[in-house]
Each structure stands twice: as C-alpha cells, then as structure tokens.
Amino acid sequence: xxxxxxxxxxxxxxxxxxxxxxxxxxxxxxxxxxxxxxxxxxxxxxxxxxxxxxxxxxxxxxxxxxxxxxxxxxxxxxxxxxxxxxxxxxxxxxxxxxxxxxxxxxxxxxxxxxxxxxxxxxxxxxxxxxxxxxxxxxxxxxxxxxxxxxxxxxxxxxxxxxxxxxxxxxxxxxxxxxxxxxxxxxxxxxxxxxxxxxxxxxxxxxxxxxxxxxxxxxxxxxxxxxxxxxxxxxxxxxxxxxxxxxxxxxxxxxxxxxxxxxxxxxxxxxxxxxxxxxxxxxxxxxxxxxxxxxxxxxxxxxxxxxxxxxxxxxxxxxxxxxxxxxxxxxxxxxxxxxxxxxxxxxxxxxxxxxxxxxxxxxxxxxxxxxxxxxxxxxxxxxxxxxxxxxxxxxxxxxxxxxxxxxxxxxxxxxxxxxxxxxxxxxxxxxxxxxxxxxxxxxxxxxxxxxxxxxxxxxxxxxxxxxxxxxxxxxxxxxxxxxxxxxxxxxxxxxxxxxxxxxxxxxxxxx
Amino acid sequence: xxxxxxxxxxxxxxxxxxxxxxxxxxxxxxxxxxxxxxxxxxxxxxxxxxxxxxxxxxxxxxxxxxxxxxxxxxxxxxxxxxxxxxxxxxxxxxxxxxxxxxxxxxxxxxxxxxxxxxxxxxxxxxxxxxxxxxxxxxxxxxxxxxxxxxxxxxxxxxxxxxxxxxxxxxxxxxxxxxxxxxxxxxxxxxxxxxxxxxxxxxxxxxxxxxxxxxxxxxxxxxxxxxxxxxxxxxxxxxxxxxxxxxxxxxxxxxxxxxxxxxxxxxxxxxxxxxxxxxxxxxxxxxxxxxxxxxxxxx
Numbered sequence: 001x002x003x004x005x006x007x008x009x010x011x012x013x014x015x016x017x018x019x020x021x022x023x024x025x026x027x028x029x030x031x032x033x034x035x036x037x038x039x040x041x042x043x044x045x046x047x048x049x050x051x052x053x054x055x056x057x058x059x060x061x062x063x064x065x066x067x068x069x070x071x072x073x074x075x076x077x078x079x080x081x082x083x084x085x086x087x088x089x090x091x092x093x094x095x096x097x098x099x100x101x102x103x104x105x106x107x108x109x110x111x112x113x114x115x116x117x118x119x120x121x122x123x124x125x126x127x128x129x130x131x132x133x134x135x136x137x138x139x140x141x142x143x144x145x146x147x148x149x150x151x152x153x154x155x156x157x158x159x160x161x162x163x164x165x166x167x168x169x170x171x172x173x174x175x176x177x178x179x180x181x182x183x184x185x186x187x188x189x190x191x192x193x194x195x196x197x198x199x200x201x202x203x204x205x206x207x208x209x210x211x212x213x214x215x216x217x218x219x220x221x222x223x224x225x226x227x228x229x230x231x232x233x234x235x236x237x238x239x240x241x242x243x244x245x246x247x248x249x250x251x252x253x254x255x256x257x258x259x260x261x262x263x264x265x266x267x268x269x270x271x272x273x274x275x276x277x278x279x280x281x282x283x284x285x286x287x288x289x290x291x292x293x294x295x296x297x298x299x300x301x302x303x304x305x306x307x308x309x310x311x312x313x314x315x316x317x318x319x320x321x322x323x324x325x326x327x328x329x330x331x332x333x334x335x336x337x338x339x340x341x342x343x344x345x346x347x348x349x350x351x352x353x354x355x356x357x358x359x360x361x362x363x364x365x366x367x368x369x370x371x372x373x374x375x376x377x378x379x380x381x382x383x384x385x386x387x388x389x390x391x392x393x394x395x396x397x398x399x400x401x402x403x404x405x406x407x408x409x410x411x412x413x414x415x416x417x418x419x420x421x422x423x424x425x426x427x428x429x430x431x432x433x434x435x436x437x438x439x440x441x442x443x444x445x446x447x448x449x450x451x452x453x454x455x456x457x458x459x460x461x462x463x464x465x466x467x468x469x470x471x472x473x474x475x476x477x478x479x480x481x482x483x484x485x486x487x488x489x490x491x492x493x494x495x496x497x498x499x500x501x502x503x504x505x506x507x508x509x510x
Numbered sequence: 511x512x513x514x515x516x517x518x519x520x521x522x523x524x525x526x527x528x529x530x531x532x533x534x535x536x537x538x539x540x541x542x543x544x545x546x547x548x549x550x551x552x553x554x555x556x557x558x559x560x561x562x563x564x565x566x567x568x569x570x571x572x573x574x575x576x577x578x579x580x581x582x583x584x585x586x587x588x589x590x591x592x593x594x595x596x597x598x599x600x601x602x603x604x605x606x607x608x609x610x611x612x613x614x615x616x617x618x619x620x621x622x623x624x625x626x627x628x629x630x631x632x633x634x635x636x637x638x639x640x641x642x643x644x645x646x647x648x649x650x651x652x653x654x655x656x657x658x659x660x661x662x663x664x665x666x667x668x669x670x671x672x673x674x675x676x677x678x679x680x681x682x683x684x685x686x687x688x689x690x691x692x693x694x695x696x697x698x699x700x701x702x703x704x705x706x707x708x709x710x711x712x713x714x715x716x717x718x719x720x721x722x723x724x725x726x727x728x729x730x731x732x733x734x735x736x737x738x739x740x741x742x743x744x745x746x747x748x749x750x751x752x753x754x755x756x757x758x759x760x761x762x763x764x765x766x767x768x769x770x771x772x773x774x775x776x777x778x779x780x781x782x783x784x785x786x787x788x789x790x791x792x793x794x795x796x797x798x799x800x801x802x803x804x805x806x807x808x
Contacts, residue, residue, distance in 0.1 A: 004629075213680070213684075215683065215684055382689075383689055393690070394689070395687070395710075420710040420713060422688065422703065422706055422707050423710045423711060423714070424707050424711070425740055
C-alpha cells in the first residue's frame with residue numbers, strides 16, 4: 001500500500017529540519033552539506049547582486065564575508081509590523097537592511113531590491129522541500145509547518161504564505177510544543193499532564209498539555225518571541241564589549257563585520273560550555289590601538305561567569321512558566337512530565353533551573369533540535385492516512401486574546417486567550433452616521449483591555465453598506481479562529497438576512 | 511480487479527503515445543482513449559478509477575464535460591502551457607485529484623497515477639469512519655445542535671462533575687474534530703467544523719466555574735436558552751468559595767476548608783452543612799459536602 005507523504009517542517013529561528021513518516025516511523029530527512037547532514041541553518045545569502053542565492057550552511061558561512069546580504073533570524077520579524085517596537089529593536093541589531101514597506105510591512109533591502117520576510121522563509125522551505133524530493137525520489141507538496149505557540153495571527157498567516165510561496169500545500173500550522181509532545185509519544189494510553197519547555201534560538205515557549213487517550217488538549221500556553229539563544233549570544237557579545245572597554249580603556253566602534261565575528265564567537269562559547277567547564281576566548285586583532293596595530297582579545301570564560309551573564313535572560317523564561325501554570329489552573333506539583341525542546345535547553349544552567357523550578361527530572365531523550373519536525377510529520381501522516389478512531393487529535397488554543405476596538409481607549413475582548421480552537425464569537429455593529437458607506441472595525445490582539453496595551457492587528461471593513469439612518473443597521477459579524485489560529489470573518493445584515501460584504505486588512509502583510 | 515482508466519485528449523498523436531505509455535507502465539490496468547466526450551456516455555463511468563483529461567480538449571469543452579468527468583472517481587487535469595489560464599488551485603476547485611502542466615514529466619504522471627490507483631485499491635480515499643451510519647449521525651447532530659443547551663449537547667446534567675464534562679468533551683471532540691475529515695466530501699467536513707466550534711464553545715463555558723455558574727442561573731430563569739452570552743466578561747475563579755453569595759455562608763465554608771486542611775472532616779462537614787442552609791443550590795458547597803462525607807467514610 002502506498003501511503004501519502006507529508007513533510008513535517010520545523011522552520012526555526014536559527015535552524016530548519018524536515019521529517020517524514022515512512023514505514024510507520026518518523027524520520028529526519030538528510031540534507032546534504034548541512035550541519036550533521038540534516039540541520040540546515042535558516043540563513044539565506046544573496047550573491048552577485050542577488051543573481052545567486054545560497055541557503056543553509058553555505059549561507060551561514062558567508063555571513064562574515066557579506067553580512068549585509070546574508071539574512072538570518074528572519075523568524076524574529078516575519079508577520080510583524082514595521083512600526084512594531086520589537087521589529088525596530090531587531091532591525092537595529094541585524095547587519096542587513098530592514099526597511100518599511102506597504103501597509104506597515106517589513107521588507108529587506110538586498111542590492112536595492114525589496115524582499116519580504118515571507119520570501120526569505122520560502123527559500124529555506126524550498127530547500128527543505130527539495131532535500132525531501134532528492135531523498136525520496138519524488139516530490140512531496142503537502143506539509144505541516146510548526147510555529148512558536150505564542151505566534152499571533154499575522155505571524156501564522158505569514159508562515160502559511162511562506163509555505164505557499166515555496167510551492168507547499170500547508171495542511172496545518174501547528175505549535176512547536178504540541179509537535180514535541182507528539183514526537184515523545186505521549187498519549188499512548190497514558191493520561192498525563194505535560195509541560196513542554198521550548199527554549200530555541202529565537203523564542204521561548206511553555207505549553208501545558210493534558211494528554212489522555214491520544215487526545216492532546218492544550219491547557220495553556222505562554223511565551224516570549226524575543227527570548228532565545230540569540231539573546232544569550234547577544235548578552236555574551238555585550239559582556240565582551242564591556243569587558244574590553246573596561247580592561248583596555250578603549251571605546252569600541254562595532255561595525256557589522258566585527259559584530260558578525262563577535263556573534264560567532266559568542267555562539268561557540270555558549271555551545272562549548274555545555275560540555276566544557278571553561279573556554280578560552282581568542283579574537284585576533286579585535287581591539288584598536290593608537291599606533292594602528294590592533295590587539296588580540298583573550299580571556300577565559302567559565303561556567304560560573306557564563307551563568308552570571310545569562311541569568312537575567314533565564315529568569316525571564318521562568319516568570320513566563322509561572323504564568324502558564326497559573327493559567328492552566330493547576331499547581332506545578334500536578335505535572336507528570338517536563339519535556340525539554342530546543343538548542344538552548346542544552347545549557348547545563350538551564351537544566352539546573354528546570355529541575356529546581358519543576359521539582360523533577362525533565363525528559364530530553366530524543367534530540368532536542370529534531371523532535372519538533374518529527375512531531376509535525378507524525379501529525380501530517382495522521383491527517384492524510386489515518387482516519388480511524390485512535391488517531392491523535394490535537395486541540396490547540398488561541399495564544400493571545402482577540403478583541404475589537406470600541407469607543408475611546410477600550411478594547412472589547414471577543415475570544416479570550418487559551419480558548420480551544422476552532423472557535424467563533426459574534427458581535428453586532430451599527431452605523432454611526434446616516435447613509436454611511438463603510439464601517440471600520442479595529443482588531444486587536446494581546447492581553448490588555450486598552451488599546452495601548454494591545455497590539456493593533458488590522459481592520460475589518462464592512463463595505464457597501466445598505467443606506468440607512470444612523471444606528472439603524474444591525475450587522476452581525478462572526479469572528480472565527482480556525483485550527484491554524486488564523487482569523488476568518490463573515491457578516492450578516494440582521495434585518496435583511498443578507499450576507500454583508502467585508503474585507504480584512506492585516507497590518508504588516510501586503 | 512483491473513483498474514480502468516480513461517484518457518481524454520484531442521491531439522491524436524499525443525493520445526496515442528500517452529495510451530501506450532500508460533498501458534506499458536501501469537500494471538494491471540485497462541485504458542480507454544478517446545478524443546470525443548460523446549464517447550464517454552457509452553461507458554459505465556462509476557466503474558472507472560481515473561480519467562486523464564487534457565484542458566485543450568477544444569476550448570472549454572472539458573469544463574462543459576465536467577459533470578460527466580466527475581462520475582469517474584478521480585481525474586487528473588493536464589494543462590497546456592499555451593492553453594487557458596489554469597493552475598493547481600483552480601484544478602482542485604473543480605475537483606481534480608491531480609494537476610500537471612504540459613509537457614508532462616512522465617515520472618510525475620506515473621507517480622500520480624499509481625498513487626491514485628493505490629488509493630482506489632485500498633479504499634483509502636474514502637475514510638473508514640465515513641460510513642452511512644456516521645453520515646446520518648453527524649447530519650442529525652448538526653441539525654439538532656442549535657436546539658440544545660450546552661448540557662444537552664454534552665449529554666450531561668447540571669450536577670455533572672468537572673471530570674464527567676471533560677470526558678464528554680473529549681468524546682465529542684475526538685469524534686468530530688475537523689482534522690479527521692480532510693479527504694471527505696465538503697458538506698461533511700463543514701458540519702464537523704461547525705460542530706467542533708460549538709463543542710469548544712460549550713466547553714469554554716462548562717469548564718469555566720464562573721461562566722458555568724452564570725449559565726446555570728440564566729438557564730433556571732430561561733430554560734430554553736441554549737448559548738452563553740460572551741459579552742459578559744467573567745474572570746476564572748481561583749477561589750471557588752467566592753461563588754458563595756451569602757457572607758455568613760462563605761465564612762463557614764472558609765472555616766470548613768481550614769478544618770479539612772487539618773484533617774478534621776467531621777467539623778468540616780458540620781460547617782459545610784451550616785453554610786448550605788444559608789446558601790441554597792451552591793454547587794461548590796454540595797460538592798464539598800459530598801467530599802467530606804466520603805472522607806469520613808474512608
């Protein structure tokens with residue numbers, strides 16, 4: 001019997017892996033020439049005025065040569081508005097040029113040409129798709145792509161679009177922690193409450209799931225899409241700069257090339273300290289000198305010092321865990337298992353803190369960087385091949401509340417955070433003026449009940465309204481969040497029963 | 511059983527070579543090749559597994575022939591490069607199982623044909639759960655759900671415990687989750703989707719102590735009410751004794767809680783009973799009394 005194949009793709013901030021279920025087993029697809037022949041850096045480098053493109057390890061290796069045209073960590077800004085303070089924060093850090101485009105979207109300037117983050121991600125996905133085709137001997141178009149659990153609506157939408165641009169038929173967007181739980185085989189007869197602690201390159205997520213009889217119910221999820229290994233690298237870079245400035249009494253002018261070198265060194269320090277107790281740092285000719293002859297930077301960093309440098313970052317992760325457990329309406333002692341996912345959980349200090357916080361030994365049996373794509377492929381396989389009663393069912397939740405702007409500063413919450421998906425809510429709107437043609441409804445996502453605390457996600461327009469005196473129209477709008485966490489809206493004129501035309505504009509997406 | 515395939519194509523030369531290719535490369539199949547849609551009416555189309563259609567079968571003819579083509583289980587649409595604007599999305603919309611652009615990559619076509627035939631042989635494109643019984647069941651459930659309140663939807667009572675509600679939720683969600691209906695006729699997957707939305711809505715009320723409390727009260731006032739009014743914003747209750755309105759009763763409940771914590775279930779039961787006389791019909795108190803009784807017996 002031929003099975004249908006579905007790619008499970010973990011499109012990570014720093015690396016991408018792709019898996020497939022073959023002969024009943026989830027397996028990681030080899031990608032030749034990449035790290036460990038299967039882990040592909042999510043990096044794209046444009047050569048020769050953009051005529052040639054490198055993707056993966058070779059692109060990453062090109063970072064020092066051409067930092068301005070080598071794009072990494074695009075997942076940090078995909079689906080965000082250009083005016084989002086977080087985007088600007090990263091735009092300043094990245095050596096490549098991040099600019100504003102249409103509809104407050106983010107674009108990358110490559111040799112004067114504008115490219116969207118979706119296109120960058122699609123290039124990474126295309127390579128993953130091709131690797132699968134090379135390995136299997138035929139093309140597979142169906143895919144399940146994972147995203148951080150706390151990704152908001154536009155970020156999910158943008159990821160879907162990246163998949164489409166890569167020629168993939170995206171069956172589902174699923175949350176990384178849920179995928180990890182699937183890969184670990186929870187749910188096979190067991191009734192368990194599981195915490196998935198996902199600390200990757202760019203994001204931190206904590207998800208509390210209850211699994212019974214292969215029913216995966218997400219109880220709560222929380223996270224920070226700007227908290228990950230990159231931040232640890234950045235903290236190390238910051239430390240090195242301050243260290244140099246105090247010990248050599250110089251003022252460091254960091255250009256993009258130096259930044260690339262420092263970042264690479266930081267990553268090396270971080271990775272080495274997972275296995276070594278201390279590491280010698282040596283960067284030749286880094287420190288400027290008055291006589292024009294640059295000095296080397298040399299020092300030792302041990303685990304104690306590393307712990308000190310990163311502890312403010314790690315602390316943030318555990319504050320989020322406290323919230324998530326509270327939102328699951330339970331205590332930490334009720335958890336049956338803790339699963340570690342993501343490269344940053346390899347850091348011994350992180351593991352120490354996990355044991356301390358959760359009061360138990362965590363699981364990290366399967367390769368932490370591979371579990372997510374494996375889990376995605378398991379779901380993909382059940383979506384197209386298994387229709388039986390025993391197939392696992394995922395009930396994910398909306399990670400952030402969704403609401404509409406009302407008078408003044410107030411946001412009326414329509415769907416509360418952590419409600420199960422799919423779900424719908426209705427709300428009735430009217431016209432404020434006689435013969436008004438269009439009603440604009442502002443859509444917010446976030447925690448607060450005020451517009452300042454929430455994130456303006458976009459607008460819904462009720463178009464070509466029936467002519468009526470003000471307050472006379474009653475348009476019922478149905479807001480539906482689908483299983484991918486993506487918003488769909490429809491509207492009905494309550495008086496005539498007719499379908500009301502509408503259009504949805506999501507900021508940051510063209 | 512032989513697999514029956516139709517090839518429908520205007521260009522005779524191409525038709526010929528494709529027929530030869532399919533006959534030689536696909537094992538165990540019966541090929542009928544023609545350039546004229548009229549020929550199809552002579553065949554029992556439901557017995558055919560697959561029809562391969564060229565989009566340049568005179569302009570628009572294939573579209574007109576679509577109702578006939580659809581009588582065959584599966585069809586692969588071949589689009590000509592310079593033919594009418596066609597892409598995979600449009601082809602899928604018309605119900606095509608597969609879509610290829612000419613000139614066709616023969617390996618791709620072969621893979622597609624074998625894949626479709628395998629599915630037909632294994633009955634894999636008709637999910638096991640979609641039995642006639644199931645279609646009746648889901649249709650009835652969908653049609654009736656607007657008449658049911660959340661308790662009736664879950665087939666539980668107002669007195670049901672959190673655990674019973676959860677069990678019922680999981681059962682319904684497992685049965686109707688949209689992920690299980692990916693390759694089924696759209697009217698069934700649509701019903702499954704709508705049902706799951708309603709089941710989730712019900713669960714978001716019944717699993718939420720304060721929403722449930724308000725829903726129960728409203729249900730008492732208006733027994734025909736089916737759904738919660740989500741314009742009411744209700745905080746999740748961290749301290750269940752907050753649901754007790756009478757301040758005296760609340761004081762007794764708190765005393766009872768202390769007694770339970772120190773292991774004195776007897777005093778707890780007395781205090782809870784006192785509280786229950788001051789505040790009638792409070793589910794939390796009733797539950798506590800049950801638990802205290804059990805603890806005393808155990």
